[in-house]
Amino acid sequence: MAKTQLNVRVDEDTARAARERAQARGMSVNRYIEELVRKDTGEAGRTFVEAAADFMKQYEGVFAEEFGEGRGTGRSEGRR
Numbered sequence: 373m374a375k376t377q378l379n380v381r382v383d384e385d386t387a388r389a390a391r392e393r394a395q396a397r398g399m400s401v402n403r404y405i406e407e408l409v410r411k412d413t414g415e416a417g418r419t420f421v422e423a424a425a426d427f428m429k430q431y432e433g434v435f436a437e438e439f440g441e442g443r444g445t446g447r448s449e450g451r452r
Contacts, residue, residue: 382390394404410416428435 390401390404394401397404399407
């Protein structure tokens, strides 16, 4: 993926916090900011949901065989 440079201005406390958090995680400030933005835009969540959907599709037959076609909805019989 091509990289684009952004220049941002933040106060000293924010800059210090970003440096400290990045260092604590063993990454550059650039990478830390990049991950924050990705998390904020939901990329990680979207990736997880897509992977989970793919998993369910692949193992649909196994679940149906194990639990039955109409089961697994999380509701008890007779309760609505």
